[in-house]
Amino acid sequence: MKKTVVAIAMGGYSSEAEISIKSGNVVYESLSNLEYEVYCVHILKDSWQYVTEQGSFEVDKASFGCIINNNKIVPDVVFNTIHGTPGEDGFLAAYLKLIGIPQTSTGFYEAALSFNKRDCLSVLKNFGINCAISVYHNKGEKIDVDSIIQKVGLPCFVKPNRAGSSFGVSKVSTAEMLIPSIELAYKEDREIIIESALVGTEVSVGTYKHNGETVSFAPTEIVSENDFFDYEAKYQGKSQEITPARITKEETNQVQQAAIKVYNLLNMKGITRSDFIIQNGTPFFIETNTTPGLSKESIIPKQAKERGLSLSTFFSQLIDDALN
Numbered sequence: 669m670k671k672t673v674v675a676i677a678m679g680g681y682s683s684e685a686e687i688s689i690k691s692g693n694v695v696y697e698s699l700s701n702l703e704y705e706v707y708c709v710h711i712l713k714d715s716w717q718y719v720t721e722q723g724s725f726e727v728d729k730a731s732f733g734c735i736i737n738n739n740k741i742v743p744d745v746v747f748n749t750i751h752g753t754p755g756e757d758g759f760l761a762a763y764l765k766l767i768g769i770p771q772t773s774t775g776f777y778e779a780a781l782s783f784n785k786r787d788c789l790s791v792l793k794n795f796g797i798n799c800a801i802s803v804y805h806n807k808g809e810k811i812d813v814d815s816i817i818q819k820v821g822l823p824c825f826v827k828p829n830r831a832g833s834s835f836g837v838s839k840v841s842t843a844e845m846l847i848p849s850i851e852l853a854y855k856e857d858r859e860i861i862i863e864s865a866l867v868g869t870e871v872s873v874g875t876y877k878h879n880g881e882t883v884s885f886a887p888t889e890i891v892s893e894n895d896f897f898d899y900e901a902k903y904q905g906k907s908q909e910i911t912p913a914r915i916t917k918e919e920t921n922q923v924q925q926a927a928i929k930v931y932n933l934l935n936m937k938g939i940t941r942s943d944f945i946i947q948n949g950t951p952f953f954i955e956t957n958t959t960p961g962l963s964k965e966s967i968i969p970k971q972a973k974e975r976g977l978s979l980s981t982f983f984s985q986l987i988d989d990a991l992n
Contacts, residue, residue, distance in 0.1 A: 671703060671704055671705040672703065672704050672705070672744045672745065672987070672991070673704070673705045673707070673741065673742065673743045673744045673745075674699060674704045674705065674706045674707070674743060674744070674745055674746075674747055674987060675707050675709045675718075675732065675743035675745075675746050675747070676692045676695050676696055676699075676706065676707065676708050676709060676746075676747045676749060677692070677709050677711055677746050677747065677748050677749060677750050677755060677760060677771075678691065678692025678693070678708060678709065678710060678711070678749045678750060679692075679710045679711045679712045679750060680711060680712075680750040680751060680752050680753060680754065680755050680756075681712070681713050681752065681753050681754060682751070682752030682753050682835075683752070683835045683856070684751035684752045684835070685712065685752075687751055687961060687963065688749055688750050688751045688752075688755070688959075689710070690961075690963035690964075690965075691749040691751070691961050691962035691963045691966065692708060692747075692749040692962075693708070693963075694962050694963055694964060694969070694979065695747055695749055695962055695979075695983055696708050698978075698979040698980045698983050699747075699980065699983055699984070699987075701980070702980055702984060704987075707720065707741065707743070708720070709727065709732075709746075710724075711727075711750060711754070711755070711760070716729065718734045718736065718741070720736065722736060722737065730767070731767065732746065732763075732764065732767060732769055743769060744769075744770075744991070745769065745770050745771065745772070745987055745990050745991055746760075746764055746769055746770070746771040746772070747771070747772045747983070747986070747987065748760060748761070748771050748772055748773040748938075748959055749959060749962055750959060751957075751959055751961065753830075755773070755959050756773075756779060756783050756957070756958055756959045757779060757780055757783040757784075757830065758775075758776035758777065758778075758779035758780035758783065759776070761773065761774070761775055761776040761779050762776035770990045770991055771990060772938045772939075772986045772987060772989070772990045773937065773938040773939075773958050773959050774934075774935075774936045774937045774938055774940070774958045775935070775937060778934055778935050778936055778937075778958070779958050781934065782934055782936075782940075782955075782956050782957075782958050783830055783958070784829060784830055785827065785829050785830070785861050785955055786802075786804050786829050786859065786861055788934070788955070788956065789802060789861075789953075791933075791934075792930060792933065792934075792953060795929075795933050797926065797929070797930060797933075797953050798926075798950055798951065798952045798953060799952060799953050800820075800863040800864045800865075800866055800952060800954070801819065801820050801821075801863060801864040802820065802861055802862065802863035802864070803816050803819055803820055803861070803862045803863070804829075804859070804860070804861055804862075805850070805859075805860050805861075805862065806858060806859050806860075807854050807858035807859070807860075808858075811846075811847065811850060813843055813846050813847065814843075816846065816862055817843055817846070820862055820863060820864040821864050821865075822840065822841060822842065822843070822865075823839055823840055823841045823865040824839075824840050824846075824862055824863060824864055824865055825837065825838070825839055825840070825862070825863050825864075825865055826838045826840055826846070826849040826850055826852075826853050826860060826861075826862050827853060827860065827861050827862075827863070828853045828854075828856035828857035828859070828860055828861075829857050829859035829860055829861055830856075830857050830859065835856050836852055836853045836854075836855055836856035836857070837853070838852055838853070839865065846862075850862075866945040866947045866952050867945075867947055868945045868946045868947035868948065868952075869889060869913065869914075869915060869919075869945065869946045870889070870890040870891075870892075870943070870944070870945050870946075870954075871887040871888060871889055871890065871913045871915065871923055871943070871944050871945075871946060871951075872887065872888045872890060872941055872942070872943045872944075872967050873885065873887045873888075873923055873924060873926075873927035873941065873942050873943075873944065874939060874940070874941050874960065874967065874968045874971045874972075875927045875928060875930075875931045875936070875939070875940050875941075875942060876938060876939040876940070876985075876986070876989075877937065877938075877989060878985060878989075882928050882931050882932055883928075884924040884927045884928055885968075885971035885972065885974065885975055886911060886912035886913070886920070886924075886971060886974050886975070887911075887912060887913040887915070887920060887923050887924065887927075887944075888909050888910065888911040888912075888913060888967045888970065888971060889908075889909070889910040889911075889912075889913035889914055889915065890907060890908075890909060891907060891908040891909075891910065892907040893907060909967060909970060911967075911970050911971055911974045912974060915946060918949075919946055919949060919951070922946075922949075922950075922951055923944050923946060923951040926942075926944060926951045926953065927942045927944070930942050930953060930956055931956075934956070936956075936958065937989070937990075938958070938986055938989070938990070939960060939968060939986060940956050940957060940958050940960065941956070941957045941960035941961075941967060941968055942954075942955070942956040942957075943955055943956070943957075962979075
């Protein structure tokens, strides 16, 4: 019986490429001993390559396959672990859709919508999802510091509109900090979002479909040693990630239901991770990630473990869902 050929897409064109490769390698290790023929595919700005023990082989973009030792390899399914562009913003999903290869993350439109924080917030607010007060700016526009602070207050957060892993994000405590923080965010994206700082417990919830039903993992509580859950906190051990979160049963149910509602409203597929801050017992939506980190430091693997799911089993479920 022919094995299912799985190509694990990793890397990408953004600052998150190195993190994505870590995620992809965890998926590779988890699937290699199962009933799959598994390949790592590094998608980088200067090349697309199948990376194997025999060497690196250029991707044929007409089929997303390659030739290894005179054998034509074409994947039956792509496991998408690319954070940022082109894996999280819909470009990879659109390309694979055109050439007829299923993939494990959400569709191209849904990915593009959720990757654009401003558009995503605008849609979800209209469906009654609680969100922080926010102001939008584009590079080159005049910045009225007083007007911004009057609307969102201090402290506030400045974020690139389309970036991940907290690259370019700043917590602003004084009016003098606002302009430098905006300039930092513009290094990642020409569109930014400035939003009020919510005070409460930060949690993250993995959500996916299993047997046709949308389900959520137990939420993870984020306790950062820094001012917020920045790059150091996420990837360099400067935080505690407590699963399940130390919140009430009612708050757990509320945030899980909010994550499921967001997943269904945005018509998601695959695994997503939605971030919330529970303020005065109410979950406020921050953002959703359609290709969340899967490295050993990441939240989703910890939540799967808490559920009693091995990564091999969980990743196989995502592949089966994509194929079906």
